[in-house]
Structures are given as structure tokens and as C-alpha cells.
Amino acid sequence: MKVINLGESNTILNRYIAELRDKETQKDSLRFRRNLERIGEIFAYEISKTLEYSQKEVVTPLGIANCSVPEENLILGTIMRAGLPVHNGILNIFDKAQNAFIAAYRKYGKDNKFTIHIEYISSPKVEGKILVLADSMLATGSSMVLAYNKMCELGEPAHTHIVCPIASEQSLGYLSRNLPHKKVTLWVAAVDEELTNKSFIVPGIGDAGDLAYGDKL
DSSP: OEEEEGGGSOSTHHHHHHHHHOTTGGGOHHHHHHHHHHHHHHHHHHHHTTSOEEEEEEEOSSSEEEEEEEOOOEEEEEEETTTHHHHHHHHHHSTTOEEEEEEEEEEEOGGGOEEEEEEEEEOOOOTTSEEEEEOSEESSSHHHHHHHHHHHTTOOOSEEEEEOSEEEHHHHHHHHHHOOOTTEEEEESEEEOEEOTTOOEESSOSOHHHHHHOOOO
16 A cells, blocks of 8 residues: 655645644634545545546647546545545546445444444445545544445455545554555545544544534434
8 A cells, every 4th residue: 555645745735734723713614624625626636647648639619639638437435424525625626537425433332442334335336447535534544444345345446545634643554454455545634643542633633524514413
């Protein structure tokens, strides 16, 4: 598995990450969602550099132009609900892509231990296609690994790009151990060192789903 941290370069991406973290800016849920969406757009642009391209003749009002265009055969998947704004940003760029949606949640037991449950997956066939899986955060990594394995039951992707703006060091290790495939690339914008006893990232950003869409029961 290859890991690419876009936050290691000084770009506008880092301002969006800073605003995601800022507890005062977080009070504006519209801005919070939009920042996640813009981050998704930046990741999509970078992913576009990895695709195969072909020449296409385009008829203009004055003649014919030869254009290099991507041979898009993409499926954009997201883990709801926190991953939706990132997903929307990626979809803004890859607007012809097919889409998949994964409903997963933590079920807590004693001593703050939890298991990941997937309620359903809505997806087209992924066999031989480029799969982009998005979530807002990668805490333990267990939800993403489970989602990836479930998606692969629908066919083997040609390559998988996992997009998570904020990740923990532990999650990177977990994915490396459980997704050793050469056909997986993990894209992040920041890597944090600590997890709480409830597996929340520190400093992190808090509960991305609640900040984007409001409190839940």
C-alpha cells in the first residue's frame, strides 16, 4: 500500500485543514461541509494525475482540437455519513463516475471496545474499475478495511484510492497490515499521533458527522 500525504506540502489545502480543526470555525456547519468538499476536490485533482489518458477530437465552432482526456472508469464510494462531503467534492471533479454508498457504524461494548457493523452497501459492479473510497477521518482503520473487503466481494478493482483527510498513525499501520496490496493508495492531508480510549483522533477535529450534519441520538 502506498501512502501520499498532501499536507506535507505548503498549499491552500492546509488552510482548509486548519479550519476543520478550529473549534470556532466548526460552529458554521455549512463552512465545515464546504471545507471537506473542497478537500475532496483537491484529492480528486491529484488522483486524476494517476489515470490513463487518450486523445480525443473535439469539434469547436472554428475547427477541431485534439484533447487529452482521462479514460474514466471510476466508482466513488463513501462511508456514510461523515464521508459524504468529501465524496461530493470528489464527485464534483469526476462528475461522470458511478457511485457506491456504505452504511457502517461502531457498536460499543464494555471498556469502550467496539465492533464495526455494516448495515448495507449500494454499489455497481467494481470488477476491473478504479475504486475511490472516501471518509472524513481514519481513526483505527477498521471501518475502512471492512468496507474495502465488502466492496471487493462485488469484484476485484483495478486499483483502489482511499481518501481520508485526517488519519491517525495507528490507522496507517492497521491498513498497511491488512491491505498490503500493491493496488491500494491511501491519500491523507494530516496524520495525528494519538487516539483516545474511545478511539477518537487527537488533536483531530471531533465528530465530523455531527459537525457536518448536526447531533444524532
